[in-house]
Amino acid sequence: MNAITEYFGNITQSLKTISIGMGVTFKHLFTPAVTIQYPTVKMKLPERSRNRLYVNMDDCIGCDQCSKACPVNCIEIEIIKSTPEDDLGITSSGQKKKLHVPVFNIDIAKCCYCGLCVYPCPTECIYMTNVYEFSEFDRNNLIYNFAKMTPAEIETAQIKVKKMDEETAAKKVAAALVAAQAKAALDATTQTSTPQQPTEPQ
Amino acid sequence: MIDWILTQFPDSILGYIIICAVPLLFILPYALVTIYLEMKMSAHMQDRVAYMRTGWHGTLQPFADILKLLQKEDIIPTAADKFLFILAPYIVFIGTYATFAVLPFTSSYIGSDLDLGLFYLVAVSSLVVVGILMSGWASNNKWSLFGALRSAAQIVSYEIPTALVLLSIVMIAGTMNMQQLSQLQSGGISDWYIFGGPFPIVKKLLLLPLMFILFLVQLTASMAEVNRTPFDIPEAESELVQGYNTEYSGMKFAIFYLAEYANLFAVSAITVVAFFGGWGSPFGSFMSGGVWDLFWFVLKGMFFVSINIWLRWTLPRLRVDQLMYVSWKVLTPFALVCMILIGYILVAF
Amino acid sequence: METITKTSHGRTLRTEEMVINMGPQHPSTHGVLRLELVVDGEIVIDVIPHIGYLHRCFEKHSEQMTNYQQVIPYVDRMDYVASMNSELSFAIAAEKLLKIQIPERVDYIRVIMCELQRIASHLIAIGTYGIDIGAFTPFLFCFRDRERILDLFEMTCGARLLYNYIWIGGLSHDLPQQFIPTLKEFIVDFRKNIKELNDLLSFNHIFIKRTANIGVLPADVAINYGCSGPMLRGSGVKWDLRKDEPYSVYNKFDFEVCVGKGEVGTLGDCWDRYIVRVDEMEQSLRIIEQAIQTLPEGNVQSAVPKRIRPNPGEAYARAESPRGELGFYIMSDGTGTPYRIKARSPAFVNLSIISEISRGCMIADLCAITGSVDIVLGEVDR
Numbered sequence: 018m019n020a021i022t023e024y025f026g027n028i029t030q031s032l033k034t035i036s037i038g039m040g041v042t043f044k045h046l047f048t049p050a051v052t053i054q055y056p057t058v059k060m061k062l063p064e065r066s067r068n069r070l071y072v073n074m075d076d077c078i079g080c081d082q083c084s085k086a087c088p089v090n091c092i093e094i095e096i097i098k099s100t101p102e103d104d105l106g107i108t109s110s111g112q113k114k115k116l117h118v119p120v121f122n123i124d125i126a127k128c129c130y131c132g133l134c135v136y137p138c139p140t141e142c143i144y145m146t147n148v149y150e151f152s153e154f155d156r157n158n159l160i161y162n163f164a165k166m167t168p169a170e171i172e173t174a175q176i177k178v179k180k181m182d183e184e185t186a187a188k189k190v191a192a193a194l195v196a197a198q199a200k201a202a203l204d205a206t207t208q209t210s211t212p213q214q215p216t217e218p219q
Numbered sequence: 220m221i222d223w224i225l226t227q228f229p230d231s232i233l234g235y236i237i238i239c240a241v242p243l244l245f246i247l248p249y250a251l252v253t254i255y256l257e258m259k260m261s262a263h264m265q266d267r268v269a270y271m272r273t274g275w276h277g278t279l280q281p282f283a284d285i286l287k288l289l290q291k292e293d294i295i296p297t298a299a300d301k302f303l304f305i306l307a308p309y310i311v312f313i314g315t316y317a318t319f320a321v322l323p324f325t326s327s328y329i330g331s332d333l334d335l336g337l338f339y340l341v342a343v344s345s346l347v348v349v350g351i352l353m354s355g356w357a358s359n360n361k362w363s364l365f366g367a368l369r370s371a372a373q374i375v376s377y378e379i380p381t382a383l384v385l386l387s388i389v390m391i392a393g394t395m396n397m398q399q400l401s402q403l404q405s406g407g408i409s410d411w412y413i414f415g416g417p418f419p420i421v422k423k424l425l426l427l428p429l430m431f432i433l434f435l436v437q438l439t440a441s442m443a444e445v446n447r448t449p450f451d452i453p454e455a456e457s458e459l460v461q462g463y464n465t466e467y468s469g470m471k472f473a474i475f476y477l478a479e480y481a482n483l484f485a486v487s488a489i490t491v492v493a494f495f496g497g498w499g500s501p502f503g504s505f506m507s508g509g510v511w512d513l514f515w516f517v518l519k520g521m522f523f524v525s526i527n528i529w530l531r532w533t534l535p536r537l538r539v540d541q542l543m544y545v546s547w548k549v550l551t552p553f554a555l556v557c558m559i560l561i562g563y564i565l566v567a568f
Numbered sequence: 569m570e571t572i573t574k575t576s577h578g579r580t581l582r583t584e585e586m587v588i589n590m591g592p593q594h595p596s597t598h599g600v601l602r603l604e605l606v607v608d609g610e611i612v613i614d615v616i617p618h619i620g621y622l623h624r625c626f627e628k629h630s631e632q633m634t635n636y637q638q639v640i641p642y643v644d645r646m647d648y649v650a651s652m653n654s655e656l657s658f659a660i661a662a663e664k665l666l667k668i669q670i671p672e673r674v675d676y677i678r679v680i681m682c683e684l685q686r687i688a689s690h691l692i693a694i695g696t697y698g699i700d701i702g703a704f705t706p707f708l709f710c711f712r713d714r715e716r717i718l719d720l721f722e723m724t725c726g727a728r729l730l731y732n733y734i735w736i737g738g739l740s741h742d743l744p745q746q747f748i749p750t751l752k753e754f755i756v757d758f759r760k761n762i763k764e765l766n767d768l769l770s771f772n773h774i775f776i777k778r779t780a781n782i783g784v785l786p787a788d789v790a791i792n793y794g795c796s797g798p799m800l801r802g803s804g805v806k807w808d809l810r811k812d813e814p815y816s817v818y819n820k821f822d823f824e825v826c827v828g829k830g831e832v833g834t835l836g837d838c839w840d841r842y843i844v845r846v847d848e849m850e851q852s853l854r855i856i857e858q859a860i861q862t863l864p865e866g867n868v869q870s871a872v873p874k875r876i877r878p879n880p881g882e883a884y885a886r887a888e889s890p891r892g893e894l895g896f897y898i899m900s901d902g903t904g905t906p907y908r909i910k911a912r913s914p915a916f917v918n919l920s921i922i923s924e925i926s927r928g929c930m931i932a933d934l935c936a937i938t939g940s941v942d943i944v945l946g947e948v949d950r
Contacts, residue, residue, distance in 0.1 A: 028549060031773040035534060041768045042264040042533045042705060050268040051712050063719075065741060067726035088638035131641035131732040132740070145726065265708035361588045365610075365931070448702055449774055457596040457700050458935050533768070535775045536702025538932045539610055 067132050068149040070123050072163040076108040076142035079116035083134035083143050091127035092134060095120035097174045100181045108140045118164055119171040125151070126159040242319035242330065249517075250480045251281040253524060260525065261532045285473065293469035296359060303357035308467065308474040310350030315478045317343040318485040323398045325498050325512035326405075336397035337385050340489060341378065344444065347482065348374045351453065351463050354475075358466040366462025369539055370446060370453030376546040377443040377450075381489075383554035384437045387561050388493045391416055391426070401497025408501040413494040422568045429557045429564075434494050436550045436557075438526070441486035443546070445479060447527055449534040452542060487523035488516070495519050583608055592621050596700045596935040599945030601919075603934070610930045615923040619916075622949040630909040636662055636736055636876040639906065643896075644730040646911065647947040649692050652678075652685035652721075653889035654947075655734035660815055661885035661896040662736040665878045673866030674738050675817040680751075680859045681721070681733065682816075682887075683852040687758070688717040689890035690845040690852075693942040697842060698769050700939035701778050706769040713761050716754050723747060738872040748860055755853055762849060770846055779842060780833025783925045783937035787836065790921070797892025798848065799918045799941060802828040802841030809888040816887075821858045823851045838940040845942070877904050891915045891942060915947040 053060065062068075084092040097117040099105055105114035135144055153159050166174070228234035255278065262269030270277030295304055318340055320330035333339050348371050355367020391412065392400050404410045406417055413430050415423030443450035454462040464475045491497060496519075498512035507515075537545065588605045591597035600621035606614040626646055630639045643658045644651040656678055663670065695710030718728045725733040725741050733740050769775055785795070787803040800807055808825040810818040826847035828840025880902040886895035892914025899908040918941050926937045 024548075027773070027777075034771060034773040035530075038533045038768050038772055039529060041764055042529065045266060045705075046260065046263045048266060050263070051266045051715075052268060054268075054271055063723040063726070063744070065724070065726040065744070066722055085634060086638070088633060088641050129641050129645075129730070130727060131644075131730070132726065133637060133641065133732065136740075261704075265705050266712055267708065361586065451702070452932070455702065455932070457702060458932050460595060532705050534703060535698065535769070535772060535778060536932075537774060538778060538930060540930070541774075541777060 062147045062149075066147050067130050067145040069125060069146050069151055070128060070134070070161075071144060071146045071148075072121060072123070073142040073144075074118065074121065074163050074165050075106075076110070076140040077118055077121065077163075078108060078112060078114050078140055078142075079118040080139060082137040082139065086133045086137050088131060088133060089127050089129050091124045091129075093120060093122040093124070094118065097171070098178050098181075099174070100177050103174075103177070108142070110140055112140060117166060117171075117174045119166045119174070121163040123161045123163065124159065125161055126156055238330065241328075242316065242322075245324070245517075246316075246319070246477070246481050246484075249484060250477050251285075253480050253483070253521075254281045254284065256521075256525065257528045257531075260528050264529075264532050288469060288473040288476075291469040293471065294466075296466050298359040299466065300357040300359065303353045304466075305471070307350045307354035307357060308471045308478070310353060311347050312350075312474050312478040312481070314344060314346030314348075314350060315482045315485060317346065319481070321397050322485065322488045323401050323492065323497050324516055325510075326398075326401070326508065327512075329398050332396065332398055334394075334396050337389060337395040337400075340397075341382050341385060344482075344485070345374065345378060347478070354467070355463040358463070360466055362459045363463050363465050366453045366455070366459045366465070369455075369459075370463060372539070373443060373446070373450065373453060373542060373546075376543055377440045377550075380436050380440040380546060380550035380554045381444065383551065383558055384433045384440070385489075385493060387429075387433055387554070387558045388412060390558070390561055390565060397492055397497070400492055401499060404496035405499040405503075405507070407499070407503030408496075410499070411494060411496040411501075419568075422564065425564050425568065426561065429560055430494065432553055433557050434490070436554045437490055437493065438523075439545070440550055441490060441523075442527060442530065443542070444486055445482045445527070447479075447483070448531040449537050450542060451531075451536060452539055455536060457536075483524055483527060484520055487520045487527070490523050491516065491519040585613060590934070596938060598696065598938065598943055601938075601943065601945055601948070603922075603938070605931070605934070607931065610932075612926055612929050612931060612934050615926050615934065617919060617922055619919070619945075619948055622945045624950065626911065626950040627909050630906055633905055635904045636878075636906060639909065640735065641730065641732050644732060645946060646913065646950055647889060647891065647894070647915070647944050648729060649944055650685050650689040650890045651729065651731050652681045652734065653689075653887065654894060655731065656682050656816070657885060657887040657889065657894045658896045659734045659736050660887060661883050661898050662876070662878075664885050665881060665883040665898050665900055666736070666873065666876065668737050668871055668873065670737055670871045671866040671868065672817070672864045674868050674871070676859050676863050677739055677743060677868065678734055679816055679818065679821070680856055680863075681724075683855045683859075684717050684720060684751075686852050686890045687849045688714045690849050691717075693845055693890070693939075694765070694769075694842065697936075697939040697942075698775075700935045701775055703769055703772075703775070706765060709761065709765060709768070713758055716757075720747065720751060720754065723750070735872055736876060738870070739868040742868045748863075751856065751860065755857060758853065759850075762846065766846065770843060776832045776839060778932075779838040779936055779940070782833075782838045782929065782933045783940060784834045785836040785841075785921060785925050789924065790836070793921045793924070794917045795892065795921060796914050796917065797888065797890065798841050798844045799892060799921070801826060802844045802940075803836035804828050804830070804840075809886060809893055813886075815885070818855075820862075821855045823855050826851060838936050841940045841942075875904070877902070886912070889914060891944065891947065892918060911950060913947040913950060915941075915943045915945075916950075919943050919948055 079094065079096040081094050081096070084094045095118070097119055099115055099117055105117070107113050130145070132145055224238055225234045228237070258269045258280070270280040273279040273283050295301060321333055321336040321339055323329045351370045352367045355363045355370070358364075388400070389395055392403055394400060403417060404412060408414065410417040413434055415426040415430060418426065446453050454464070459465075464472060467475060498516040500507035500511060500515050586607050588607055589602065590605055591602040592600040597603060602618040602621065604616040604618060605612055624645070626642055629642055633639055640655055640658065643654045647654045691710040691714040695707035698704070698706035721731060721733075722728045723744050724747060725731050785799065785803050787805050790800050790803045790805065796807070804827050806825050806827050809815065811825050826844045828835055828844055830836070830840060831843070832839055878900040880900055882897065882899040884895060884897040886893050893912065894914055895912035897910040897912070898906050901907040922937065922941060926934050929937065
């Protein structure tokens with residue numbers, strides 16, 4: 018008897034639940050769709066949406082904080098020191114720029130959109146925009162170069178800084194010499210007992 | 220109509236070829252419409268909109284699909300049995316196409332006015348299983364083989380309830396001729412066998428519940444015969460990837476696809492002829508004859524095609540043993556009991 | 569060639585066994601899991617899971633980072649459908665190591681986010697389970713609802729999938745203005761949708777027949793294998809870290825631990841595991857409702873340490889992720905980089921049960937079992 022009730026129970030249950038399910042799908046046949054026609058219609062992105070990175074080079078001071086914060090090392094920054102006579106301008110927040118940034122590459126193919134580079138930036142010049150359509154056929158096109166310096170500018174900056182470095186090095190040597198002499202003189206005056214070797218013949 | 224074609228081409232095989240090609244005129248546009256219908260129905264059930272870009276609301280998309288399939292590379296796996304691999308889709312299609320020979324599209328057109336129409340139908344539709352087995356074996360893919368074997372078991376099992384249902388209909392109608400079967404029900408909606416057939420009221424009322432059960436049996440069995448959810452275990456994309464047609468691509472795949480949709484209409488048409496008056500208008504002689512017949516036949520057929528689509532996108536899939544359970548332990552006994560009761564009613568009243 | 573012998577599975581007729589490969593490219597292995605099946609016709613004799621296709625050296629990567637903060641994007645990518653919960657586990661472990669107290673508002677927001685994430689993750693589990701069984705429509709209904717949760721996340725932190733939202737000691741952003749009203753709207757709609765989902769899938773007779781009495785996992789076996797989450801609760805064991813070992817502020821909320829009851833079949837079958845997930849979504853909604861009612865004010869960034877440099881030592885913290893007990897063990901040598909990180913991932917442990925419970929079932933059942941375990945290969949392989 019039990020088996021018979023189960024048998025007919027199964028059949029009625031199947032018919033019942035199938036019709037309930039059909040009711041649900043039938044209802045949905047006439048509910049408006051939730052999808053949108055993507056390339057022609059676009060969803061409004063929220064303010065905080067994190068998509069492609071952008072660097073506002075006018076504000077970049079070349080501090081390398083973003084590159085350090087990046088967990089996938091997708092930011093490549095090179096810097097050249099500026100000479101005191103160079104005026105690199107100031108950032109929008111009023112900070113004086115002290116470094117040339119000849120290379121500021123972001124490999125957006127590597128980027129994991131975590132946003133960790135955005136927070137440490139002192140001038141808020143690196144941020145995530147709401148651009149999300151930037152597919153490319155060649156992977157190399159995904160390496161974005163934000164630096165604005167032309168090769169000529171880079172060369173002059175390098176020459177300048179080399180010159181400056183040489184000058185400072187020379188100055189340093191001279192200063193060191195002066196200091197050494199002074200020290201020797203001092204030593205000679207205070208500790209006459211210990212014989213002193215001159216560091217360098219004049 | 221057939222005589223007319225034959226007289227146009229006397230003593231020539233050309234006439235027969237043209238007769239053979241007539242159902243194709245129906246199947247090809249029908250397949251395009253059904254693909255579109257299926258996509259749109261499934262999408263709207265799931266709160267989507269399906270294709271919208273090619274033409275108005277994506278109406279040209281089926282053409283684009285066919286164009287794509289035509290120019291797609293035709294891949295034959297190296298380890299496949301080439302001969303059987305190539306032959307299989309055509310056998311599947313032939314099995315399906317052969318059923319169209321006895322479908323009474325209008326009161327004046329039927330491919331072959333066989334006296335054994337229903338019997339022929341049951342017989343010839345099993346041919347599909349040969350093609351499916353062939354494709355599964357020839358693909359030399361274990362998953363395909365599973366699909367093919369499942370399909371064979373399934374189609375063979377579900378022939379039996381179908382045959383029993385059709386037998387009951389034959390008992391009531393006294394004919395196996397599809398055209399005569401439609402003719403018997405042509406007196407409007409109340410003459411349809413689903414509502415008890417053209418009989419006196421007492422007999423009609425007695426037959427009505429039995430016919431309803433038989434109709435449900437036929438609907439379920441027909442769904443199983445076309446391998447569609449909830450009976451799509453030979454394809455079962457989440458278990459067998461794509462079943463017997465996994466390895467097929469390009470036009471061969473398209474032929475499988477076409478055969479599936481053609482078969483869908485064929486089984487719906489059988490249901491229509493057996494229970495819903497074939498080409499008969501629901502209003503008796505009003506809106507009947509000529510093109511109206513075709514209109515009603517296709518409309519009723521498409522209605523059942525839609526029900527199939529509707530069920531497909533609602534239900535989960537059965538398991539192999541449950542499928543057999545449904546066939547042997549539910550549908551067959553019910554159909555058998557109904558048949559015996561119908562026999563009794565026919566004799567007693 | 570057939571020999572009629574009584575096999576260990578109690579069947580008399582035995583055919584030649586076939587070895588068949590399921591995955592790594594297979595629709596129902598949910599990613600890149602490879603199952604080596606030994607089948608006798610449709611019957612599965614043995615299942616051997618092969619993993620590692622998605623191994624990305626999470627632990628080693630973390631040890632190579634320059635600071636602790638950088639680990640969080642990697643933690644996100646472990647269980648990519650429940651990133652918030654992974655982040656929470658890691659953050660709690662790191663905070664334990666640093667011994668910092670976090671503001672109450674942070675805890676409340678974390679709970680809201682994690683419960684939303686739990687719903688989103690369960691929606692994927694339920695939807696894909698529908699596909700495994702052959703029903704396609706519930707999947708898209710689930711995704712429709714999940715999309716709204718992701719919209720809430722995007723509104724809050726800007727990302728839809730990999731958030732980097734829960735930081736060590738705080739959160740990256742406070743809740744935006746329109747968050748709470750949108751969330752309330754969602755809760756109202758989602759309650760209706762759960763009912764609809766139950767009508768369409770959970771109590772569908774075919775679905776019940778496909779999942780009841782399949783892949784029965786007895787409670788003792790589940791405990792012996794170290795299963796957790798819905799896997800364990802589906803077997804009737806009332807174990808939920810949110811209740812039994814409350815972390816964050818879970819002890820302030822009133823909710824039930826859902827367990828399988830064997831309503832339609834045996835206790836611990838696939839349907840039980842499935843229905844536990846459905847019920848848990850309801851419980852998560854309850855927690856969220858309570859949390860938004862009592863949300864305290866505060867600054868979410870006030871406790872975020874400027875430099876994370878814990879003293880030498882070690883810490884282990886575990887939390888209930890949608891898949892089970894997710895634990896992080898961190899060892900510090902006093903530098904800014906973790907010396908060693910070990911993740912105890914629930915999906916990996918739960919997956920180990922698969923060959924135990926699927927011997928003797930059919931291929932179609934194997935898909936049902938794999939789906940009911942709800943694995944995320946990102947977390948299995950790490």
